[in-house]
Amino acid sequence: MRSFATARILLVGLGVIVLASFLPLWVTGYILGLLTLAYYFGVFAMAWDLLFGFAGEVNFGPTFLIGVGAYTAGILDNLYQPPIALCIAAGALAAVTAGVVLALPALRLHGPYFGLTTLVAVLILQNFVVVDAHLTGGEIGLTVPDVISISDAINYLIALWFMAVSGAILFWLSRSPVGLILQASGQDAVQAGALGFNVTKHKLAAFIISAFFSGLAGALLVFYLGSASVGTLVDITVSVQIIIAAVIGGRRTILGGVLGAVFLIAMSEALRPLGDLSNFVVFAMALVVVLLFPSGFFGLLTRTREQA
Amino acid sequence: MLFWQILIDGFAISSLYALGATGFALIFGVSGVLNLSHGALMVAAVVAAWAAGNDLHAGPYSGAALGVAVGFAASLVTYFLIVRPLQTTRKIREEEKEIFILTATLLWGIMIQELIAYLYTNNAKTVAPIVEGVVLLAGVRTPTNEIFTALVCWLVIGLLWLLVNRSRAGKAVLAASMNPRGVTLLGVELSQVYIAVWAIYGVLVGVAGVLLGMFLGVSSYSVGPLTASAFSIVVLGGLGSVSGALLAAYVVGYLETITAYLISPAYRTIPALLLLVAVMYVRPRGLLGRR
Numbered sequence: 001m002r003s004f005a006t007a008r009i010l011l012v013g014l015g016v017i018v019l020a021s022f023l024p025l026w027v028t029g030y031i032l033g034l035l036t037l038a039y040y041f042g043v044f045a046m047a048w049d050l051l052f053g054f055a056g057e058v059n060f061g062p063t064f065l066i067g068v069g070a071y072t073a074g075i076l077d078n079l080y081q082p083p084i085a086l087c088i089a090a091g092a093l094a095a096v097t098a099g100v101v102l103a104l105p106a107l108r109l110h111g112p113y114f115g116l117t118t119l120v121a122v123l124i125l126q127n128f129v130v131v132d133a134h135l136t137g138g139e140i141g142l143t144v145p146d147v148i149s150i151s152d153a154i155n156y157l158i159a160l161w162f163m164a165v166s167g168a169i170l171f172w173l174s175r176s177p178v179g180l181i182l183q184a185s186g187q188d189a190v191q192a193g194a195l196g197f198n199v200t201k202h203k204l205a206a207f208i209i210s211a212f213f214s215g216l217a218g219a220l221l222v223f224y225l226g227s228a229s230v231g232t233l234v235d236i237t238v239s240v241q242i243i244i245a246a247v248i249g250g251r252r253t254i255l256g257g258v259l260g261a262v263f264l265i266a267m268s269e270a271l272r273p274l275g276d277l278s279n280f281v282v283f284a285m286a287l288v289v290v291l292l293f294p295s296g297f298f299g300l301l302t303r304t305r306e307q308a
Numbered sequence: 309m310l311f312w313q314i315l316i317d318g319f320a321i322s323s324l325y326a327l328g329a330t331g332f333a334l335i336f337g338v339s340g341v342l343n344l345s346h347g348a349l350m351v352a353a354v355v356a357a358w359a360a361g362n363d364l365h366a367g368p369y370s371g372a373a374l375g376v377a378v379g380f381a382a383s384l385v386t387y388f389l390i391v392r393p394l395q396t397t398r399k400i401r402e403e404e405k406e407i408f409i410l411t412a413t414l415l416w417g418i419m420i421q422e423l424i425a426y427l428y429t430n431n432a433k434t435v436a437p438i439v440e441g442v443v444l445l446a447g448v449r450t451p452t453n454e455i456f457t458a459l460v461c462w463l464v465i466g467l468l469w470l471l472v473n474r475s476r477a478g479k480a481v482l483a484a485s486m487n488p489r490g491v492t493l494l495g496v497e498l499s500q501v502y503i504a505v506w507a508i509y510g511v512l513v514g515v516a517g518v519l520l521g522m523f524l525g526v527s528s529y530s531v532g533p534l535t536a537s538a539f540s541i542v543v544l545g546g547l548g549s550v551s552g553a554l555l556a557a558y559v560v561g562y563l564e565t566i567t568a569y570l571i572s573p574a575y576r577t578i579p580a581l582l583l584l585v586a587v588m589y590v591r592p593r594g595l596l597g598r599r
Contacts, residue, residue, distance in 0.1 A: 058410065105589040113588060113592055116539055236536070237418075243411060280423050283415050287412060291412060
C-alpha cells in the first residue's frame with residue numbers, strides 16, 4: 001500500500017514536471033522568472049524538511065548553508081573566472097564543509113539549543129559578509145561576471161529539472177530505510193539508539209545531504225541572478241520564508257516544500273496591488289494554515305485523495 | 309576615562325538587556341514556550357509610545373504609559389490567539405507542539421513587523437525621554453536618561469522578584485515552573501498561571517520596550533535582532549533560569565560595549581555570538597542552567 005502511494009505520488013509529480021516543462025511556450029518571461037525563483041526556494045525548503053521533518057532538528061539557519069555555497073561560488077568566479085560548473089561544485093562542497101563544521105557542535109545539542117546555534121551561525125556569517133566588504137561586496141552585494149544563460153526559458157528549465165531531480169532524490173531518501181531511521185531518531189532518539197541505530201551518524205548524514213542541496217541551489221541561484229547579497233540569500237527573513245514554505249507545504253513530506261514555495265511567491269505577486277500590506281496578508285495566511293491545517297497543503301491533498 | 313565610560317554605558321545597556329530577557333526566560337521557564345514574537349512585541353510598545361507623543365501630542369509620562377499598555381495587550385493577544393490554541397489542539401502531536409509554537413510566534417512577530425512598517429514606515433523612532441539633561445559621573449558626561457534606564461530596569465526586576473517570591477499568585481507561578489503537574493495536583497488551575505505569566509511578561513516587555521525607545525530608538529527592522537539577542541542571552545544564562553539570564557545579560561552587554569569602544573562598532577555583536585557558540589559547545593545548559 002505504502003509503495004503504491006509512493007509510486008503514485010512520483011507519477012503525479014513527474015506528470016506535473018513534464019507539463020511545467022512546456023510552460024515557456026505559453027507564459028511571459030516575467031512569470032518564468034518568478035517560477036524560477038520559486039523552484040530554487042522549493043529546493044531550499046525540501047532540504048530543510050529533510051533535516052527538520054525527518055531528523056526532528058529545528059534548523060533556524062538554512063541560509064547559513066545556502067549563503068556559504070552561494071558566496072563561495074560567487075567569490076571564486078569573481079577572482080579567477082573558472083568555468084561556472086567548477087564554481088558551482090566548489091559552492092556545494094563549501095556548503096557541505098560548513099554543514100559538517102556546524103553539525104559537529106550542533107548535534108550535541110537538541111531542541112531550542114540546536115535551533116539557536118544554527119541561528120547564531122547565520123548572524124555570524126551575515127556579520128562577516130558585511131565586514132569583509134572587499135571580498136563579498138558587503139551590504140551592497142556581490143556581482144558575478146558570468147551567468148548560466150540570459151534566456152528566461154533555459155534558466156526556467158534548469159531550475160525546474162534541478163528541483164525535480166533534487167526532489168526525487170530527497171523524496172526517495174525519505175522513504176528509504178535511512179529516512180525511517182531518521183524519523184525514529186527525531187521522535188525518540190534514546191529508543192532509536194537502543195534499537196542499535198547510530199543516531200548521530202544518521203543525523204550527520206541528513207545534515208550533509210541537506211547542506212549539499214542547499215549549497216548547490218544557492219550557487220545556481222547566484223549564477224541565475226548574476227549577484228549575491230545578504231538580503232536575498234543570507235538574511236534571517238529568507239530563513240523564515242524557507243521555514244514557512246516547508247511548514248505550510250506540509251512537514252515530513254519533502255515535496256510539500258515546493259508547493260509552499262510556489263504558494264508564497266505566487267501570493268506575494270497576486271497581492272502586489274495591496275502594496276506594502278501584501279507581505280502582512282501573506283504571513284497572516286501562512287499563520288492561519290499553521291493554526292488550522294497543521295499538516296499543510298500536501299497533507300490536505302493526500303488526505304482528500306484517500307477519502308475520495 | 310574610557311574605562312569609566314565603558315563601565316557606565318555597558319551597565320545601562322546590560323540592564324536593559326536583563327529586563328528584556330527576564331520576561332522571555334519567565335515564559336519559557338513556566339510554560340516551555342519560546343516566544344519568537346518577543347522583539348515584535350517590544351517594538352509595538354515603542355511605536356505606541358512614539359505615536360502617542362507624535363500624533364496625539366501626549367506628554368512623556370502618558371506616552372510611556374500607553375506604550376506599556378500596548379505591550380501588555382499585545383502579550384495577552386499573543387497568548388490567546390496563537391499560543392493557547394496550539395497548546396490545546398489535538399491535531400498536532402504533543403512532541404511537535406514546540407516547533408509549531410516556534411513557527412507560529414515567528415510568523416506572528418513578522419506580521420506585527422509588517423503592520424508597523426505599513427502604518428508607520430521603517431524609519432527609526434525615538435521616544436521622548438522622561439528625564440533629560442546630562443550629569444557628570446566619574447568624569448564622564450552621562451545622559452540622565454541612561455541612569456534613569458538602569459534604575460527603572462532594576463526597580464522592575466526587584467518588583468518581579470517580590471511578586472514571585474512573596475505573593476500567593478507569584479508562588480504558584482514559581483511552583484509551576486518547577487513542576488507543572490504537582491501544581492495542578494495542589495488545586496491550582498494551570499491555565500490561570502499561564503495567563504498570569506503572560507500578563508507579567510506583557511508589562512515587562514512594555515517597560516523594556518519603552519525604555520529602549522527612549523535610550524536607543526528602534527525601527528521595524530529591530531524585531532529580528534531584538535528577538536535573537538533575548539534568545540541568546542536566555543540560552544547563554546541557561547534556559548529557564550532567571551538569575552542566569554540576568555548574569556548573561558551583563559556578560560553580553562559588556563562584551564558588546566567593550567568591542568564597540570576598543571575595536572570597532574562594526575564588530576559589536578561578533579564576540580558575543582562566538583562566546584555563545586563556545587558556551588553551547590562546552591556547557592550546553594548555559595551558565596546557570598539547571599538541566
